[in-house]
Amino acid sequence: xxxxxxxxxxxxxxxxxxxxxxxxxxxxxxxxxxxxxxxxxxxxxxxxxxxxxxxxxxxxxxxxxxxxxxxxxxxxxxxxxxxxxxxxxxxxxxxxxxxxxxxxxxxxxxxxxxxxxxxxxx
Numbered sequence: 417x418x419x420x421x422x423x424x425x426x427x428x429x430x431x432x433x434x435x436x437x438x439x440x441x442x443x444x445x446x447x448x449x450x451x452x453x454x455x456x457x458x459x460x461x462x463x464x465x466x467x468x469x470x471x472x473x474x475x476x477x478x479x480x481x482x483x484x485x486x487x488x489x490x491x492x493x494x495x496x497x498x499x500x501x502x503x504x505x506x507x508x509x510x511x512x513x514x515x516x517x518x519x520x521x522x523x524x525x526x527x528x529x530x531x532x533x534x535x536x537x538x
Contacts, residue, residue: 475523482527496521 435441478499485495492498499520508516 475527478523479527479530482524483531486528486531496524499524 481499482495485492485498496517500517505513505516
């Protein structure tokens with residue numbers, strides 16, 4: 417190396433040593449970890465909001481189905497059977513199926529009450 421190149425190398429080494437002493441790399445790493453944590457928090461928040469929106473849309477689709485069932489003016493023997501999503505139901509084990517039916521029947525009762533409230537205007 418030339419004398420000038422050697423001086424440049426020493427200068428760079430001195431600057432690197434200063435960065436180490438001042439905690440530059442630790443600070444940079446902490447900043448990156450903070451940025452990563454912030455991004456992950458935002459992702460979680462957006463995922464929750466999206467899940468909430470999807471649940472709202474699913475509830476509205478189910479409400480339309482309940483309205484169709486109740487608007488037919490006929491005695492429906494098995495309204496829960498008409499609301500079951502067979503693709504979901506078939507993938508569940510026996511306890512999962514029981515829980516699914518229970519949740520579906522509670523949701524049907526809730527939506528039926530909403531239907532009659534809206535129908536009577538009270």
